[in-house]
Amino acid sequence: MRTFADDIAEHAARHPRRIALETPDGPVTYRQLDDRTAEVTRLLRAHGVRPETVCAVAVEHGLDAVAAMTAVLRCGAAFLTLDVSQPRDRLASFVRSAGARLLLTTTAHAADLDLGVPVVRLDAPERAAPADDPPHAPADPRALAYVSHTSGSTGEPSPVLVEHHALDSYLRDTARAFDLGPDTVALQTAPLGYDASIRDTFAPLLAGARLVLVERARLLRPAEFARTVREHHVTALLSVTPSFLTHLAGQRDLSDPLAGVTLVASSGESLRPFLTAGCRHLVPGRLVNQYGPTECTMTTTRHSVAADPDPADDVVGLPRSGATIRVLGPDLAPVPDGAVGEVYIGGTGLARGYGGLPARTAASFVPDPYGPPGSRMYRTGDLGRWSPQGLRYEGRGDRQIKIRGYRVDPAEIEGALLTHPAVNGAVVTPHTDDRGRVYLAAHVTGDHTMPDTALRAHLARTLPPHLMPRLFHRHTALPTTRGGKADRSRLVAGSTT
Numbered sequence: 001m002r003t004f005a006d007d008i009a010e011h012a013a014r015h016p017r018r019i020a021l022e023t024p025d026g027p028v029t030y031r032q033l034d035d036r037t038a039e040v041t042r043l044l045r046a047h048g049v050r051p052e053t054v055c056a057v058a059v060e061h062g063l064d065a066v067a068a069m070t071a072v073l074r075c076g077a078a079f080l081t082l083d084v085s086q087p088r089d090r091l092a093s094f095v096r097s098a099g100a101r102l103l104l105t106t107t108a109h110a111a112d113l114d115l116g117v118p119v120v121r122l123d124a125p126e127r128a129a130p131a132d133d134p135p136h137a138p139a140d141p142r143a144l145a146y147v148s149h150t151s152g153s154t155g156e157p158s159p160v161l162v163e164h165h166a167l168d169s170y171l172r173d174t175a176r177a178f179d180l181g182p183d184t185v186a187l188q189t190a191p192l193g194y195d196a197s198i199r200d201t202f203a204p205l206l207a208g209a210r211l212v213l214v215e216r217a218r219l220l221r222p223a224e225f226a227r228t229v230r231e232h233h234v235t236a237l238l239s240v241t242p243s244f245l246t247h248l249a250g251q252r253d254l255s256d257p258l259a260g261v262t263l264v265a266s267s268g269e270s271l272r273p274f275l276t277a278g279c280r281h282l283v284p285g286r287l288v289n290q291y292g293p294t295e296c297t298m299t300t301t302r303h304s305v306a307a308d309p310d311p312a313d314d315v316v317g318l319p320r321s322g323a324t325i326r327v328l329g330p331d332l333a334p335v336p337d338g339a340v341g342e343v344y345i346g347g348t349g350l351a352r353g354y355g356g357l358p359a360r361t362a363a364s365f366v367p368d369p370y371g372p373p374g375s376r377m378y379r380t381g382d383l384g385r386w387s388p389q390g391l392r393y394e395g396r397g398d399r400q401i402k403i404r405g406y407r408v409d410p411a412e413i414e415g416a417l418l419t420h421p422a423v424n425g426a427v428v429t430p431h432t433d434d435r436g437r438v439y440l441a442a443h444v445t446g447d448h449t450m451p452d453t454a455l456r457a458h459l460a461r462t463l464p465p466h467l468m469p470r471l472f473h474r475h476t477a478l479p480t481t482r483g484g485k486a487d488r489s490r491l492v493a494g495s496t497t
Contacts, residue, residue, distance in 0.1 A: 004206035040071035078144035083193035141165035159355035184209035226257035250424020276415025291316035297349035322348035422447035
């Protein structure tokens with residue numbers, strides 16, 4: 001099959017001087033990117049890389065990271081990207097569980113990344129690559145393309161196996177849906193090691209766009225982030241979390257931090273608190289709410305958020321091309337439109353399963369009784385219902401809780417807190433006291449002098465008593481995961497009654 005890696009090579013042939021990457025080391029043209037990719041491809045083939053070979057990529061985000069991933073795909077093999085800032089033992093567990101047979105890294109990282117597999121140093125290869133390119137073989141659509149670990153919020157991270165056909169069709173659909181092209185300037189925001197970084201990297205490049213890569217520290221500081229957007233004339237953000245958008249909106253001293261950005265695609269969490277807080281104005285252009293788990297190749301549905309949206313609705317929209325969504329009851333029977341059920345996903349984006357975990361794969365990827373013979377669907381654990389605009393996200397089945405018989409979605413309380421002018425960040429977590437009673441704690445950032453009574457009075461204007469937090473914890477900044485989502489597990493662990 002033809003892959004998006006072929007499209008990138010075609011851009012190099014047709015427009016060799018067009019800028020593909022803006023990196024801390026300077027601009028990189030499509031020709032330079034293709035030349036470096038060809039070098040790494042020859043090196044990998046000399047090391048016996050072929051279909052079903054998993055290659056771990058552990059380098060800083062830049063030319064070599066992009067070239068290494070592209071080269072792996074040109075070999076018909078699969079990559080596992082690693083965030084080199086994470087602990088060595090964690091990276092080693094990822095390498096083992098993914099079945100990686102080769103580690104691509106640099107001299108600077110090689111000493112700290114003795115992960116038990118042969119090492120190829122991209123800046124000082126130990127084996128000379130042949131001078132001529134071997135004949136290019138089309139990729140097997142059913143061969144493995146990449147491995148991405150789930151977040152591990154509910155246990156040990158599990159390796160998700162995604163095949164070439166799923167990745168390629170998803171990236172092409174993304175480029176079409178977002179109208180990416182040569183005039184697009186996209187900023188890489190997701191860190192390597194998370195599947196969103198694959199979208200960030202390759203959706204723009206297959207469209208012939210320009211990809212901006214900067215030090216991650218610049219992306220985490222709102223003022224530096226806004227300066228980066230302005231200096232590089234960024235037009236597209238493909239992978240930002242609602243937590244980051246809310247944090248950005250809370251910076252009162254930043255004027256129009258997304259000026260010039262015509263597309264912001266948000267994912268990873270509910271967008272509802274951000275919208276409830278009235279922050280839609282932060283995004284001057286198109287705001288797209290994306291929904292989809294790692295097990296279904298990143299994104300399954302999209303919804304363009306209106307300029308003046310109903311903040312009560314968390315609409316994630318309609319399935320992308322080739323995907324199917326089913327909202328089912330406990331007996332796998334479809335629920336009526338408007339009724340809440342569990343979300344199941346089928347179609348072209350489904351992963352092969354979890355590497356080395358056949359029992360978990362069987363429990364999560366179940367037969368689709370409504371699809372063609374042999375088809376499967378993924379049980380997300382998310383709750384949703386159909387609305388006139390498409391699927392409405394109703395939270396996690398394992399996050400919604402019962403308090404005094406009422407079903408509570410913490411996102412509703414978070415959104416209400418964010419409407420207070422003294423609050424610029426909010427996360428609500430459930431806890432159990434020594435008498436076995438469930439209660440809520442609110443974790444907020446902003447004006448630390450704001451008394452609890454004022455926050456309670458503000459919430460009481462819109463929320464019933466059972467949604468009132470018992471405790472309010474002040475934070476200078478809310479903890480987040482490396483992927484940019486609110487780290488609720490750390491907040492729960494750090495709370496006291």
